Amino acid sequence: MKKELITLKINGRTLELASEPNKLLLDVLRQDLGLTGSKRGCDDSSCGACTVQLDGVPVLSCTLLAASCQEREIATVEGIAEHGSLAAIQKAYGDWGGAQCGYCTPGFMMTVDHLLTENPNPSEDDIRHALSGNLCRCTGYMQMFQAIKAAIEAERKGRASEAQTAGAR
Amino acid sequence: MSLPDFQLLRPRTVAEATELLAKHAANAQIVAGGTDLIPSLRQRLFAPRFLIDLRAIVDLRGIRARDGGLDIGALTTLTTIERSPEIAQKYPVLHQAAKTVASPLLRNMGTIGGNICLDTRCLWYNQSLQWRQSCGFCIKKDGDLCHVAPGGSKCWAAFSGDTPPALLCLEAEIEIAGPQGTRRVPLSEFYTNVGDARMKLQNNELLTRVLLPVRTAGWSGVYRKLRIRGSIDYPLAGIAVVLKRSNRHVADARVAITAVNPAPLLVKGVARALAGREVNEEIALQVGELAARTAKPLTTSALTPEYRREMIRVFTKRAVLEAAAIDQSLPRAQPRGPSTVD
Numbered sequence: 395m396k397k398e399l400i401t402l403k404i405n406g407r408t409l410e411l412a413s414e415p416n417k418l419l420l421d422v423l424r425q426d427l428g429l430t431g432s433k434r435g436c437d438d439s440s441c442g443a444c445t446v447q448l449d450g451v452p453v454l455s456c457t458l459l460a461a462s463c464q465e466r467e468i469a470t471v472e473g474i475a476e477h478g479s480l481a482a483i484q485k486a487y488g489d490w491g492g493a494q495c496g497y498c499t500p501g502f503m504m505t506v507d508h509l510l511t512e513n514p515n516p517s518e519d520d521i522r523h524a525l526s527g528n529l530c531r532c533t534g535y536m537q538m539f540q541a542i543k544a545a546i547e548a549e550r551k552g553r554a555s556e557a558q559t560a561g562a563r
Numbered sequence: 564m565s566l567p568d569f570q571l572l573r574p575r576t577v578a579e580a581t582e583l584l585a586k587h588a589a590n591a592q593i594v595a596g597g598t599d600l601i602p603s604l605r606q607r608l609f610a611p612r613f614l615i616d617l618r619a620i621v622d623l624r625g626i627r628a629r630d631g632g633l634d635i636g637a638l639t640t641l642t643t644i645e646r647s648p649e650i651a652q653k654y655p656v657l658h659q660a661a662k663t664v665a666s667p668l669l670r671n672m673g674t675i676g677g678n679i680c681l682d683t684r685c686l687w688y689n690q691s692l693q694w695r696q697s698c699g700f701c702i703k704k705d706g707d708l709c710h711v712a713p714g715g716s717k718c719w720a721a722f723s724g725d726t727p728p729a730l731l732c733l734e735a736e737i738e739i740a741g742p743q744g745t746r747r748v749p750l751s752e753f754y755t756n757v758g759d760a761r762m763k764l765q766n767n768e769l770l771t772r773v774l775l776p777v778r779t780a781g782w783s784g785v786y787r788k789l790r791i792r793g794s795i796d797y798p799l800a801g802i803a804v805v806l807k808r809s810n811r812h813v814a815d816a817r818v819a820i821t822a823v824n825p826a827p828l829l830v831k832g833v834a835r836a837l838a839g840r841e842v843n844e845e846i847a848l849q850v851g852e853l854a855a856r857t858a859k860p861l862t863t864s865a866l867t868p869e870y871r872r873e874m875i876r877v878f879t880k881r882a883v884l885e886a887a888a889i890d891q892s893l894p895r896a897q898p899r900g901p902s903t904v905d
Binding site: 417421442452454 | 565567568570571573598601614619642665666667671793794
């Protein structure tokens with residue numbers, strides 16, 4: 395099938411590439427761009443392992459055509475580390491055993507990142523509701539739940555100490 | 564598994580979209596959120612030469628006030644509907660129904676227009692090409708017999724959208740754009756109750772808006788859904804109830820059911836059964852019976868037809884009691900979180 399030139403904005407970089415019109419965003423990320431963080435799980439829009447953010451909103455890259463995502467901001471798990479170090483939520487997942495086999499983790503990262511960006515202090519219900527679109531076959535949901543709460547707490551303490559430092563000056 | 568080959572067209576206005584549809588009608592398929600169509604393309608249920616992607620038509624996104632009611636663009640995502648304070652306040656049954664569709668991720672993608680035009684579903688249809696080839700094709704796709712009702716020539720695939728029963732209860736109208744301009748139809752006249760020709764939408768037409776009337780604004784409502792998991796799944800039975808009350812008595816009422824027929828259906832006789840009366844367990848059960856009699860589930864999904872029909876009865880009873888217990892004089896709880904997307 396004839397390839398067409400498309401422009402994608404991924405993790406803050408604008409890329410031009412030739413791609414078939416029927417190619418899914420997940421395949422472009424993994425095969426053409428080497429961004430293999432996003433995973434193919436169920437391949438029928440159920441599991442959330444392929445979750446990326448489109449204009450900041452988490453969506454399934456296995457159910458999106460790459461060519462449909464032009465002019466939008468795409469963010470993958472490769473883009474959520476902060477200045478080369480792990481984001482707070484990535485660190486908390488490591489500390490609390492939120493990642494077991496690790497296959498679903500990148501998808502969860504994108505979902506949780508959106509949750510905390512939108513609402514830095516979500517209730518337990520909000521967290522459960524937000525996580526209800528991603529599946530973990532290791533069933534490590536409780537560890538993730540704890541990791542998320544720990545990340546929220548760390549963030550809150552961080553903000554408090556920042557405020558203190560600012561106050562001391 | 565990859566998708567079949569097609570050419571992707573991306574119109575920016577409704578006029579451009581209807582022009583493309585007029586040109587390619589027979590060989591084109593429309594895609595909005597893609598959550599229904601893309602998995603079906605993967606399973607080779609469709610092999611269009613052209614895919615018309617509506618996502619770039621900004622005009623079809625968003626919720627606006629209109630004539631005391633609401634005008635919802637067909638491309639408005641289900642997340643936006645779930646989070647709209649206007650909808651939660653004026654049309655709580657739609658808020659509840661939208662909130663149960665699939666999962667948060669899929670609601671970020673799926674649109675209200677797509678939910679209305681959702682393809683009907685069946686165990687024998689929503690399968691890979693290899694599966695269907697091995698087990699034998701069916702009337703709905705590539706074959707000439709029905710595995711669900713052997714000997715019959717009608718397709719019984721179940722309509723499985725969550726928001727249409729709520730919209731039917733609210734007496735919603737839809738706007739359709741075509742080569743001759745736009746037309747408005749009551750949603751109740753849109754569906755056919757035939758699984759393989761589910762809706763009255765020509766292949767050169769496009770659903771553009773959903774209109775909610777002022778008449779049903781403020782009616783209390785409840786949506787209940789049966790599914791295997793608490794998230795992600797399509798409904799295997801669903802019921803929407805709306806009630807208008809004056810003092811303690813019911814002034815008007817509607818019940819609609821989904822996922823148990825090839826169309827979402829309004830249950831007949833509900834207003835008569837409830838009007839002028841005070842809701843109690845017995846009356847709620849009578850309404851449940853009416854709903855169960857309207858449901859004609861067959862073996863199109865993972866749960867048995869008997870169980871699904873019984874749950875229609877039980878959920879209807881509970882939903883009627885719950886809707887009657889809502890105090891209409893109090894302001895309703897706002898949905899959580901800031902409204903985003905779109």
